[in-house]
Amino acid sequence: MDRERIVQLFFFGFLAVMAYLLYQLLAPFLGAIIWAMLLSFLFHPLVLYTQRFVRSRSLAAALITLATALVAIIPALWFMVRLAEEAQTLSNTVSTTVGAGGLGKLQDWLVHMPLSARASAALTRFNVKLEDEVPAMAVRVAKLTSSYLADHVTSVARNLMSFIWDFTITIFTLFYFLRDGQSYYESIRNLTPMHEEDKRAIFETLRATLSAVMRGLMVTAALQAVLIGLGLVIFGVPYSAFLSILTAVFGIFPLGGTAWVWVPAAAYLAYADGWGPAVSLVIWSSVAVAIIDNFIKPWAMRQGTELPTIALFFGIAGGLYAYGPLGLFAGPAVIAVFAALLKVYRKTYANAARPEAA
Numbered sequence: 001m002d003r004e005r006i007v008q009l010f011f012f013g014f015l016a017v018m019a020y021l022l023y024q025l026l027a028p029f030l031g032a033i034i035w036a037m038l039l040s041f042l043f044h045p046l047v048l049y050t051q052r053f054v055r056s057r058s059l060a061a062a063l064i065t066l067a068t069a070l071v072a073i074i075p076a077l078w079f080m081v082r083l084a085e086e087a088q089t090l091s092n093t094v095s096t097t098v099g100a101g102g103l104g105k106l107q108d109w110l111v112h113m114p115l116s117a118r119a120s121a122a123l124t125r126f127n128v129k130l131e132d133e134v135p136a137m138a139v140r141v142a143k144l145t146s147s148y149l150a151d152h153v154t155s156v157a158r159n160l161m162s163f164i165w166d167f168t169i170t171i172f173t174l175f176y177f178l179r180d181g182q183s184y185y186e187s188i189r190n191l192t193p194m195h196e197e198d199k200r201a202i203f204e205t206l207r208a209t210l211s212a213v214m215r216g217l218m219v220t221a222a223l224q225a226v227l228i229g230l231g232l233v234i235f236g237v238p239y240s241a242f243l244s245i246l247t248a249v250f251g252i253f254p255l256g257g258t259a260w261v262w263v264p265a266a267a268y269l270a271y272a273d274g275w276g277p278a279v280s281l282v283i284w285s286s287v288a289v290a291i292i293d294n295f296i297k298p299w300a301m302r303q304g305t306e307l308p309t310i311a312l313f314f315g316i317a318g319g320l321y322a323y324g325p326l327g328l329f330a331g332p333a334v335i336a337v338f339a340a341l342l343k344v345y346r347k348t349y350a351n352a353a354r355p356e357a358a
Contacts, residue, residue, distance in 0.1 A: 032169035034326055039068065039170070040177035041207075042214055047178050061178035069171050198348065202340045209307065209336035213316070213329055216301030220292050221251035224258050227288040235277045235284075237265045252328065258289055311335050 026033065043064050050060040177184070192199050229244030237243065247261045262285040270278035298309045307315070312332055319331020 029169055029173075031324075031326065032166045033173055034330075035166075036170045036173035036177050037181075038210070038214075038329055039174050040181045041210060043068070043178060044181065058179050061175050064178055065171060065175040068174065072167070194344075195348070198344045201344065202337060205336050205340040206333055209332050210329055212301045213312075213332050216297050217252050217328065219300045220297040221248045223292050223296065224248070224251040224289060227292070228258055228262055228285050231262070231281055231284040231288070232265060235269060235281045236273065237269060237281070257293075258285065307332065307336055307339065311339075 047057070047060050047064055050063060051057055054060050054063070189199055189203060194202070225244050225248035228247045229240055232240035232243055243261055243265060247258050250260045251258050262281060266278045266281045266285075269281055298312070301309075301312050312335075315332035315335040316328055317331070319327025319329070319334070321327065323330045
């Protein structure tokens with residue numbers, strides 16, 4: 001083995017060791033760094049636009065970072081205060097309802113549901129009476145809920161502090177990505193050992209896919225929040241503004257999604273106002289979600305990317321399973337880059353391997 005080969009082996013081995021050590025250093029902050037990277041990618045055009053007026057890239061990045069922090073912090077504080085208020089109101093309402101005989105009303109409602117007679121007859125065979133089990137079950141659920149909340153207060157506080165720390169790291173990193181992100185991007189691009197046209201195809205595919213996913217998720221979440229929130233107002237569900245915000249949050253996720261909001265709301269309507277408003281809200285929400293998910297979301301996400309709808313779905317669903325919330329973007333990005341690499345392989349290697357026609 002010649003000296004040059006030994007030098008190369010040492011260099012790449014040493015590089016691999018240092019890369020692993022660097023990963024260990026950054027591992028606690030990777031989530032925050034990736035979120036900052038995604039936000040900087042999203043706000044990059046806005047930084048360029050702002051720079052035309054302030055004439056300074058650093059000042060433009062600082063203004064966008066400050067605006068991002070305020071836009072995130074102020075609604076989050078409002079949401080936390082409103083959540084505390086709603087929780088207190090809900091607790092008082094439950095206490096008042098139970099004290100005024102509301103538990104008996106709930107028991108009567110459950111006992112006289114259309115399927116309750118059959119369920120009661122089936123349970124009677126096992127010496128179980130439905131009218132006796134409902135209040136006992138309600139007491140057990142209340143005790144379990146109280147015990148769960150008491151046991152997880154420390155965990156909630158710890159998670160809140162972790163969230164605040166991650167948010168601070170994200171905002172801090174965002175400023176530098178907005179200011180110097182273009183140079184980082186070009187450095188990584190230049191280090192990639194591929195032909196220029198292949199690098200252009202892969203990086204452009206990644207950019208287009210991330211833009212499409214961000215655009216599609218934001219547009220569809222906002223539309224679902226507006227339409228389902230309108231349904232909540234029309235059918236008289238209390239705290240409709242609060243629930244509309246939750247709808248926008250849950251609308252981002254492909255599994256369950258907004259059903260986590262409007263299904264409990266429909267159950268409340270069935271209890272409070274009868275089956276008519278409940279069924280109407282279910283129909284309204286189902287139609288709205290079906291139209292948005294099957295027509296608007298695929299259209300919004302496919303603008304600028306060549307991935308089929310099924311690939312986007314599995315990219316988002318698999319990304320959520322593998323990477324958590326970051327998988328919303330990481331999953332489709334992995335599929336898009338893999339598809340781009342297959343195109344490069346087909347063009348560069350597969351075609352070259354074909355024998356020349358006689």
